[in-house]
Amino acid sequence: MDRRVFGVESEFGLTHRPETGRGLPPDELARYLFRPVVEFGRSSNIFIPNGSRLYLDVGSHPEYATAECDDLIDLIAADRAGERVMHDLALAAEERIHRDGFTGQVYVLKNNVDSAGNSYGSHENYLIPRTTHFRRLSGILLPFLVTRQIIAGAGRVVPADESSQAHFAFSQRADHMWEGISSATTRSRPIINTRDEPHADAASHRRLHVIVGDSNMSTTTSLLRYGSTDLVLRMIEAGVPIDDFELENPIAAIRQISHDITGGARVRTRAGDEFTAVQIQRGILQRVSRFVSERGAHHEHVDRVLQLWERALEAVESGDHSLIDQDIDWAIKKRLVQDVATQKGLDLSHPRLEQIDMAYHDVNPHRGLFHLLARRGRATSILTEEQISQAMTTPPPTRAAVRGEFLSTARAYGAECTVDWVHHKLTGRPLEAIMVKDPFAQQDDRVDTLLNKLGDRQSQLRERSFDERSDNAVTVALSDKYALITGAEPPEPPLI
Incomplete structure (x- = not known):
């Protein structure tokens, strides 16, 4: 196999540390964390515009599954993007908690064991030949x-x-x-x-x-x-x-x-x-x-x-x-x-x-000790901040690009849709669900045809060059959607 797609699923530890007393229990804290996610996607299990999956797993653990990647650097950037998304959700949850009269900070930890000895995972996925x-x-x-x-x-x-x-x-x-x-x-x-x-x-x-x-x-x-x-x-x-x-x-x-x-x-x-x-x-x-x-x-x-x-x-x-x-x-x-x-x-x-x-393991880039060490030159990196920011909103060049465009386009035009790793469906057109089985596909004519039914403007957008699409309606709407999902401003550089 010359090409391979990879993915990684990371479960995160979640805790609340108030100024006094005991913190919120995990299930209640998870509801605060995922409130904007549920408001955005009507579920605590959604796909987001960069092609990745964001959901609550067993035990109220927030989990982020990267989009499928065919390049190691893309995979690592997608994984780091998940940390940043969780961090933005934590900041938004903190604000809501404070408005409701609670004190303290919300911590999201990218580790594998809590103080009580419970374990949560980091699962790798590799596409291998059936043979x-x-x-x-x-x-x-x-x-x-x-x-x-x-x-x-x-x-x-x-x-x-x-x-x-x-x-x-x-x-x-x-x-x-x-x-x-x-x-x-x-x-x-x-x-x-x-x-x-x-x-x-x-x-x-x-x-x-x-x-x-x-x-x-x-x-x-x-x-x-x-x-x-x-x-x-x-x-x-x-x-x-x-x-x-x-x-x-x-x-x-x-x-x-x-x-x-x-x-x-x-x-x-x-x-x-x-x-x-x-x-x-x-x-x-x-x-x-x-x-x-x-x-x-x-x-x-x-x-x-x-x-x-x-x-x-x-x-x-x-x-x-x-x-x-x-x-x-x-x-x-x-x-x-x-x-x-x-x-x-x-x-x-x-x-x-x-x-x-x-x-x-604290994902907060201003507070986490790994990030402090990195700023002091005690931890090397193979990524730039720009690569991580881009991965937060831009799918990797695999089938994730089809999924991301489908999501962003449908939602930018107010069309209800559902997706998973393979399926793409406009809710109002139940007989027109499209299965994309090729994980390496960056484009699919059937999905394009389905999206073109949303209106003439979609066709006009598709005629623009790659560089010209950085400020189109889809981009603007999707940037707004990122704020809805996480409660944070979209990162730079802007989505193209």
């Missing part, structure tokens, strides 16, 4: 995903309990996985979910749904997380032989690896061998590097992914985490926690350090 042998794929992919936390984990301060002292771990999500492969998502969280919903032509495509990942604040960590997984998938799809690292007990292994920050924990394979996570990752990396050398890089970021992958493994193996403490979330956070502990004379079990851990 890929799933048993072979899972046998190779599971050990990769179990050990991937050492190069892409978010890191966590683990409080002391009766069985262990407070310590730092690679992953927030590892302790909450219960199966290697399963069709469940919440009842029994698997590393790989087998639910077969390709949102595309099922004869050609399958959706690989990965549940194990940590939510990332660092864009370079995201690049390594998605980029390395894509490379491993391409090697599997090509039928390239890979060393046998299939694990005897993936769930025991993922916990064992997470809690040994030295990287020295050894896990057992089905063949009876024992390896460290670094050895497994290095074996896979060497085969991937050879694969790229033989077949060429399929995008311009491959070399950076491979270099960062190697550097992350060297950092874990050597114990010199300074090699990646501006690039990989767990190492960035670990340095921050250690700095605060040293400055304040705190033991790792001190509650203040757990608070630092949580604050690292």
Whole structure:
């Protein structure tokens, strides 16, 4: 597969901290957060003009699913756009809460575990060929995903309990996985979910749904997380032989690896061998590097992914985490926690350090500790502010562009419509629902024909060039709609 579409679904933690007393309960706070969403879309589950999905998930967790992307940078920008949308919703919710007589601030956290030990996810989606042998794929992919936390984990301060002292771990999500492969998502969280919903032509495509990942604040960590997984998938799809690292007990292994920050924990394979996570990752990396050398890089970021992958493994193996403490979330956070502990004379079990851990994931760009580190040059980035702002209102150049234009055009002309990942329907024309099964399609004549029925002005708009459409009626209306959805002004640059 030369092209692939990706997507990521991020669940967010939500909390209210008043000046005194207890904060609003999660369900009530979620209603405040999503009030403009419901007013706009008559539902707490909607698609928004950039092609992404915004909804409330189980447990009153706000969730943002990016539009389908065929470029890693577009995917990372779309994910960051979700953080900004959640931030704008939080600001609007704060204002409404204050008007209703409550005090305090609303916090939206892009992490994976709350103070009570509840977990929520960051799910990756990869479009893979239907011809890929799933048993072979899972046998190779599971050990990769179990050990991937050492190069892409978010890191966590683990409080002391009766069985262990407070310590730092690679992953927030590892302790909450219960199966290697399963069709469940919440009842029994698997590393790989087998639910077969390709949102595309099922004869050609399958959706690989990965549940194990940590939510990332660092864009370079995201690049390594998605980029390395894509490379491993391409090697599997090509039928390239890979060393046998299939694990005897993936769930025991993922916990064992997470809690040994030295990287020295050894896990057992089905063949009876024992390896460290670094050895497994290095074996896979060497085969991937050879694969790229033989077949060429399929995008311009491959070399950076491979270099960062190697550097992350060297950092874990050597114990010199300074090699990646501006690039990989767990190492960035670990340095921050250690700095605060040293400055304040705190033991790792001190509650203040757990608070630092949580604050690292605050999506508020003015308050969140990751954003503070980035401003101080202690966290690298592969995105510009302009790319993030554009991703908030502009769909990526995939089927999401069809969805986004359909939404914005219909709503700009006052036409009721419904969409999902595949379907596009004007409510008043129930027999004219259009299915777009090609996730790579940037344009669809059938959807254009349906929209043209909205009036002559729509036809005139379509005749304008791409550059001339930046200030048309659709753009203006859609900017207004962004304010309705989030309670915030639309970001710059304006939608085209």
